[in-house]
Amino acid sequence: MTETTADDAPAPRGRLRDLTGYLTGHRGVLGVVLVLSVLGAGLSLAQPLVVNRVIRSIGTDQAPAPVVTVLVLLVLGAGLVGAVQQYLLERTAEGVVLTARRRLVGQLLHLPVRELDARRAGDLVSRVGSDTTMVRAALTGGLVDALGGSLVFAGALVGMAVLDPLLLGITLGVVVLAVLAVVAASARIQTLTRAAQDAVGRLAAGVERAVSAVRTIRAGGATEREVARLETEAVSAWEYGVRVAGVGAVLWPISGLAVQGSFLVVLGVGGYRVAAGTLAVADLVTFILFLFMMVMPLGQFFSAITTVRTALGALGRIQEILDLPREDAGDQVPGGASPGAVPTGAVERGRPATLTFDHVTFSYRPGRPVLDAVSLTVPAGSTTAIVGPSGGGKSTLLALVERFHDPERGAIRLDGTDLRALSRSDLRSRIGFVEQNAPVLAGTVRENLLLAAPEADEASCRAVLASVNLLERLQEHPEGLDATVGDDGAGLSGGERQRLAIARALLADTPLLLLDEPTASLDSRNEQALHAAIRSAAAGRTVLIVAHRLSTVVRADQIVVLDRGRLTAAGTHEELLDTSELYRELARHQLLVRPAVSPPGSTACRRPGR
Template sequence: MTSPFSGRRSRGRTDGPRASFRQLLPFLFEHKRTLVIVTVLSVAAAVTTLAQPLLVGEVISRVQAGSPLEWLVWALVVLVIASSVISGYQHYLLQRTGTAVVFSSRRRLIARILHLPIREFDARRTGDIVSRVGTDTTLLYAVLTQGLADSIGNVLIFVGAIIAMLVIDPLLLLLILVVIGASFGVVGALSGRIRRHTSAQQEKVGELASAVERAVGSIRTVRAAGAAEREQAGITETAAEAYGIGVRIAKASALVVPIAGIALQLSLLVVLGVGGFRVASGAITIASLVTFVMFLFFLIQPLGSFFGAITSVNQALGALGRIQEVLDLPTESEDDAAIAARTAQTMQESSDAAIEFRDVRFRYPAAVIAARQQTEAEAKAMLASAHVDTSALETIEAEDTAGDVLRGVSFRVPRGSRVALVGPSGAGKSTTLSLIERFYDPAEGEILLDGRDIRTLDRDELRARLGYVEQDAPTLAGTIGDNLRLASPDATDAECERVLREVNLGEVLDRSPLGLDAPVGEAGVMLSGGERQRLAIARALLAAPPILLLDESTSSLDGLNEQRMREAIDSVAEGRTLIVIAHRLSTVVDSDVIVVLEGGRVVGQGTHSELVATVPLYRDLAKHQLLV
C-alpha cells in the first residue's frame, strides 16, 4: 500500500549518478602528508613481514643440520613485535584519516548546498539533500579503513612473496597463480554490480529521508487527517525497497568475501599435495616447503585486503556519485559570473525609482514545476483521504504551472514610497518579490535597483539593501534572539527587545524568564502563527534596510495586532521604500501606488480611489476586502 503523501519519485530507477576513482582522489590528497606516513609504514610493515618466512626457513635448516640458532630466534621475535606495532599505528592513522575525509566531504557539501541557487531547493527533496551530507559521506570512511590507503604495502608484500616463491619453486607458483587469476575474474564481475546497487540504495535512502522529514514536519496535519497508518505504510514501503537493494549488495559482497578464503584453501591444498610430492622426490627441501607455505599466506593476505578494498571502494564510488552531483552544481556566485558576461549594465543618470520592472517575463524551470505539481498532488491526496474538500487547492501555486508566470510586467516603485501588489491567487505577486531578491532571474526584461540592472550587482550587496518577509513567515529552531539576529548579528539585547515590543511581541518576552534566550521550538512550534509572523517582521525591522518587501505579512494577525503591526511598519518606513503584497484592504488603501496583477500581467496602476473607478478586477477585490 502506498501512502498518498509518501512522495515517491523516479520509481523503477536503478542506477544513480556514478563517480570515477579519479573524483575520489581530491578527498584523499587533502591528507597527503598522513598518507605519505602511512605509505612509509606500509613499506616498513612489508619488509618486516617478508623477512619472517626467510628467517623461519633458516631456523628449520639449522635445526635439521644441528647448527646453533644464535641470534635468529631473537631476530624473529623482534620482527613479529615490530610488525604488530607498525600495523597498530598504521591502523590508527587510517581511522583518523578516514574520519577526516568524512568531515572534509561534509564541509564541502555544506558549503556548496548553502550557496546553491534557490531553484535547486525548489526542485529537490530536503531529506534527499540531508542524506547526502549524512549517509553518503559516511561510506567514504571505508575507503581508507578497509585496505585502500595501505595498498602500497600490500603490493610490496604481494610482489615480494611472488618473487620469493618463484625462486623457491616456479611450478608451485604457476599452479597458485592459476587459482588467483580465476578469483580475480569473479571479483571483477561482481564489483560493477555492487557499485550499481549502492547507487540505487543511496537514492532510495534519500527518498526515505525525504518521506520521514516531510511526515514529521507535517505531523499535526497527518494526525488530524487520520493518515498516520497510511504514512507509516508508505514510508515503510520505501524502507523495504532500500532493504531489498541492501540484500542484493550483501549477496554480491558475500560472494566477494569468501573468494580470498577459497583461493587460500585451494592454493594450500595444491601446495601441500604437489609440494609434498616434490619434497619426497627431492626437488625441494622441507624448509623450502615451509617457507613457501608462509609466503603463500602472505600472498593471500594482501589479496584478501584487495578484494575487500574493491567492495568498499565500489560502495564509496556509488555514494560519491551522489555527493559529486551536488558539488558539481553551480552556486549563485558561479551563476552570476555567467550572467554578468551576457548582461549589459543599465544605468539612468537621474532615476527617482528605487525599483523598476521593465517588460519582465519569467517562467519557472521544468524541474521546479514538476516538484511543485507533485507536492500539490500529495497535499490533495492527503486531504482527500480525510474527506476534506480539495477544490480550493486548484488555484494554489497556479502561477507555477501555467507557462509564463510573468508576461511583460512593467511598473515603477518611487524611492521612499509604499507600493502594494494585489491580485488573485496565482497572479505572480510572490514571484515578483522572488525576482527582486534574485532567487530567480527573469527570462526577458530588466529589473532595476536605483537605476542599475540587479543582475550586475553582487547578490550579498543587493540583499543587504532589502528586507524580505516571506509569506509563510518561517521561524528557525533556536531562541527568539537567534531568530532576530539572523540578519543583524551585532544587535544589542535592548534593540531586540525594542523591536519586539514595537510589533506587539512583548508578551512573548514577558512569559518566559529567559527573555530573548527563550526557545521557539522546531520551526517555531512554541509560537502561534501570528507570533511567528510578527517575529519575522521584527527580524526585518531590526535590520532596517532601505527597501522592505512584505509578502502578505499581516495575513495571520487579528485586527488589534494588525493595527499595531501597521503602526510599527509606519514608524520604520519613514524614508524607506516598501513593496507590500496586500492581503487586506486596510493594508492597501494607504499605499502611494497600487499595482494590480492578473495572469502575470499588470492590469492597472494607481491609487485606491483611481483603481476602484477604472479597474473592474480591483473593484471586485476591494468589494471582497481583498481576501483571496
C-alpha cells in the same frame, strides 16, 4: 514548478578520480602512511626468512635463541607499525568525510532555488550523512590499505619465485581466476549500492515529510496510510540492501576458495617435491608462510574492490550535487558586463532606492508566463503594495527582486542599475525580506533575530520586538531572548512566528524592505500593531509589500493590481475603487466597501467613512 524533476536526469556514476580528489589535502599524512607501509612490509617479509633460519638451526649446533628473539622483535615491530598506520588511515578517512561534507553543505546552500525546489529535503540530508560515511569506508577498509598491502604481495611473490617457481606458477593460476571473478561481480555492487542509497534517500525524504506534517496527517486520519507508505520505502531500501549482500556473499566464497585452493595445491605439490628430495622442508614451510602473506593483501584487494565500488555508488550521488552550477555561476548582464561590474556610486548604501520593473517577463514552465511584460516603478522612500487574486505572480515579483530567479526578458533596476550587475550577496545586504510562510529557524529567539544583523545589541533586539508587539510575550519567558524555539518555530503561534520574522527583517535596517503577506497569520489586534510597525519601518526606506488583506495596504502610497501576471491598474486605494473593477471586487469581498442604498440595478458603491 518545472516540468521535470531531478529524478528525470540520468544518475551520474562515481569515478575513482573523484574519490582520489578528496585525498589531495591529506598528501602529507598519506606519505607517512606509505612509508609505514613499506616499513611494515619489510618487517613482515623478513619473518618467513627468519623462520627458515630457525628451522635450519634445529638440525645444527647453532643456538636458535638469538634467531627466535629477532623473530619476536619483527612480529612486535610489524604490529606497532600497523597500529600507527591504521590510526593515520582512520584519521585521514575522517578528514575526507569532513571535506566531503563541507563541500556538500557549502554547495547545497549556494544552489539555485529551482534546483532545491526540484529535490526533496530528506534526500539531500541523506547525501550529507549516509553517503559521505560510505566514502569513508573506501579508505579505512579499502583503497589506501590495499595499496600498502600490495608491497607485501609483491615481496611475497619475489620470495616465492626464488624458492620454487613451479609452485608459484600453480598458485598464481588459482589466484588470477579468483581476481577475475571478483572484479566482474564488484561492478554489480556499485550499481546496486547507488540504487540502495537512492532508496534510503527516498525513505529519509518521506520521514521528513511525515514528521513535519504530523499534525495534518493525524487530523486527517491518514497516520496508518503514511506508515504503510514509509514501510514500502523501507522495504525497497531493504530489498536493494539484500541484493548487495547477495553479490557480496558470492565474493566471500571466491576469496576463501582462492586461499584454500592455493594452500592445498601448494601443500600437495610441495609435499611431493619434498618427498622426491627436490625441495627442503624449511623451504616448503617458508613458501607456505609467503603464501599466507600473499593471501592477506589479496583479501585486502578483494575487500578494497568491494568497498571502493560501494563508495563510488554513494560518491555518484554526492557528485550529482557538487556538479550542479551554483546560484551565482554564469551571471551575465545584458550587454556583456560581468556580475559586480557596477560603476562607482551607481547604487548608494544608506538611503532609499528607486526600484524599477521594465517589461519583466518570467515563467517557471516554458510557454506559461507567470509575469508578462510587467512595468512598474517603486519610488524611493515610498510604500508600494501589490494585490490581486492568488496565483497572479505577486510573490514571484519579490523573488525576482531577491534574485532567486532572473527575468527571462526585461530588467529590474535599483537606482537605474540592473540587479544582475550586482553580486547576490551585495544585493541582498540591501534588502530585508519576509517570506509568506515566515520561516523561523530552530534555535533561540536571539539567534533568529541576529540572522541578518549579527552585530545588533540587546537594546536593538528588544526595540524591534516591541515594534511588532512581541516583546511582552518574550518577557514572560524566564529565558527572554534566549528562549528556545523548535523546527519551523515550534513553540510559537502562527502570528508570533510572523511577527518574529518581520522583527528580524526590521533589525537588519536595510534601505529596501520586501514583505510577502506580513499579516497572514495575525489577529486584528496584532494586525493593527503590525501596521504601526510597518509605517514606522517605512520611514527612510523603500517598501514593497504583497497582500491579500487590503486592510494592510489601504494607506500605501501606491497600490498595484496584478492579475494573471499582468499589471491591470495602479493608484491609491481611493483611486482604484473608482478605476479598477477587480480591486473594487476584492475590496467588497473584504468589507472595505459595501453597496450603497440605490435604485435596483445601480452599481454605485459607498466607501467607508463617506
